[in-house]
Amino acid sequence: QVQLVESGGGVVQPGRSLRLSCAASGFTFSNYGMHWVRQAPGKGLEWVAVISYDGIHKYYADSVKGRFTISRDNSKNTLYLQMNSLRADDTAVYYCAKSLLMWEQTYYFDYWGQGTLVTVSS
Amino acid sequence: QSALTQPASVSGSPGQSITISCTGTSSDVGSYNLVSWYQQHPGKAPKLMIYEGSKRPSGVSNRFSGSKSGNTASLTISGLQAEDEADYYCCSYAGISTYVFGTGTKVTVL
Numbered sequence: 465q466v467q468l469v470e471s472g473g474g475v476v477q478p479g480r481s482l483r484l485s486c487a488a489s490g491f492t493f494s495n496y497g498m499h500w501v502r503q504a505p506g507k508g509l510e511w512v513a514v515i516s517y518d519g520i521h522k523y524y525a526d527s528v529k530g531r532f533t534i535s536r537d538n539s540k541n542t543l544y545l546q547m548n549s550l551r552a553d554d555t556a557v558y559y560c561a562k563s564l565l566m567w568e569q570t571y572y573f574d575y576w577g578q579g580t581l582v583t584v585s586s
Numbered sequence: 587q588s589a590l591t592q593p594a595s596v597s598g599s600p601g602q603s604i605t606i607s608c609t610g611t612s613s614d615v616g617s618y619n620l621v622s623w624y625q626q627h628p629g630k631a632p633k634l635m636i637y638e639g640s641k642r643p644s645g646v647s648n649r650f651s652g653s654k655s656g657n658t659a660s661l662t663i664s665g666l667q668a669e670d671e672a673d674y675y676c677c678s679y680a681g682i683s684t685y686v687f688g689t690g691t692k693v694t695v696l
Contacts, residue, residue: 499685501632508589508690509624509632509675514683523683526587564637571679572622574643576631 466490466575468560473580476550486543486560486577494518494538497563497570500545502556503579512558513545514570528554550584557581590615590676590688597694603664606691608676609657614686616657620679623652623661627672635674636661663693671695 472484486498500512513524513534522534533546543560558580561573591609598604608615608623615621621639624632634643636652639659649664659678663670676688 501687509626509677509687510589511677511685511687514685521683525684559631564634564643570683571620571685572634572637573624573632573677574634574637576633578631 466562468562468575468577470558470560470577470580473558473582475583475585477586478551478584480550481546481548482550482582484545484547484558484560484580484582486545488541488543488560488562491562493536493541495566497568498534498536498543499561499563499570499573500534500543501559501561501573501576502554502582503559504553504556507556510556514563515543516570517567547582550582552584555582555584587680587684587686590678590686592674592676592688592691594689595692595694597696598663598666599696600666600668602666603662604666604693606661606663606674606676606693608659608661608678608688610659610678610686611657614678614680615654615659617681618679619654621652621654621659622677623650623659624675624677625670625672626675632675666695668695 562575563570564572564574623636626632640652
């Protein structure tokens with residue numbers, strides 16, 4: 465069965481960095497694009513970033529562009545999100561999500577992790 | 587990348603049908619038939635309910651259906667059940683491999 469397990473969340477001061485990880489199992493990780501989606505406390509979902517199945521193509525929401533970097537290690541079945549210059553409005557539960565379709569078709573998110581909470585506060 | 591517009595809340599009695607709208611622009615919903623819908627119960631991760639506008643993943647009840655007209659997508663839940671009470675979000679491809687979610691709708695079963 466597909467499992468996505470995020471880790472790396474915590475409390476961090478504004479301006480500092482944090483790296484999230486998402487360990488994947490139960491499917492051929494290297495065949496699927498992967499996403500990060502976040503949800504601020506009591507708020508709606510916000511798409512953050514996507515990475516292609518091969519790690520070559522990466523795209524970001526305007527709100528994180530230039531500060532966050534998505535990456536993956538297909539040999540370790542792990543997705544990452546490097547978050548730099550963190551701000552208070554980055555406070556959220558961060559979910560990793562698997563694309564429903566293989567290869568370049570990253571349009572839908574069929575499996576989600578349980579999420580990891582990132583709190584940016586001094 | 588402005589969020590798609592959804593009603594804040596929709597309610598209905600058990601057995602009734604409800605429809606949730608999701609209004610975007612000609613740059614997202616209107617340009618692509620790549621809309622999906624997600625159900626989220628409190629404290630849980632979202633669950634894919636509809637993709638490609640009207641397709642249901644395996645295991646999702648056929649009481650859930652989706653459609654699109656112009657810049658607006660819709661999710662209809664027929665035969666409303668207590669377990670359908672949750673938050674629902676639409677999501678659309680917005681070009682250049684970016685995505686935008688809706689503002690979310692709280693469904694209440696009366």
